[in-house]
Amino acid sequence: MLDKIKNSLYRFMAGRYGTDSLNNFLLFAAIAVMLINMLTLRSPFVNLLADALIFLSLFRTLSRNIWKRQKENIKYMELTRPVRSRFSLIKKNASDKEHKYFSCPHCHQTVRVPRGHGKIEITCPRCKSTFERKS
Ligand SMILES: [Zn+2]
Structure with a gap:
């Protein structure tokens, strides 16, 4: 049946x-x-x-x-990509205690850096532009 x-x-x-x-x-x-x-x-x-x-x-x-x-x-x-990628960044940052995740301001590539190094200059692996963030 x-x-x-x-x-x-x-x-x-x-x-x-x-x-x-x-x-x-x-x-x-x-x-x-x-x-x-x-x-x-x-x-x-x-x-x-x-x-x-x-x-x-x-x-x-x-x-x-x-x-x-x-x-x-x-x-x-x-x-909805910008919204979804923001959520996935928040999720990654909450679950990974060793690294911090940022979105490249130019190409929106997600970039992972080690935590706890203070303010650092990050070079995007995709578009090679640099931006400063607190790790
Ligand atoms: Zn980039």
Whole structure:
């Protein structure tokens, strides 16, 4: 019985796009909008916006235009790169006690230096520009 459901689901999803980072974000945003609206405005229009986000995410998941959906996701990943790289820097700096991680102000390459050497001049390994940071 369960196999049958699994199989038909598999057949239903064959050739469809499925989920990606942008869809995860859309669902997360929809839930966030719904919760905030529930606690503050309680506006039916804001709820409609949340519904629209869920619909959009569902549409993208079931879409057969895989190429176009991939392009949207790539665009989304490009747009959010500064935010994501900032988060990954914070994560690395919190978990690594021996090194400190900086982002090159010119090319945004992540640069790792040993901790505890005071103010140092860092040379970016990618673009060779230098910047000063406290290690
Ligand atoms: Zn650089």
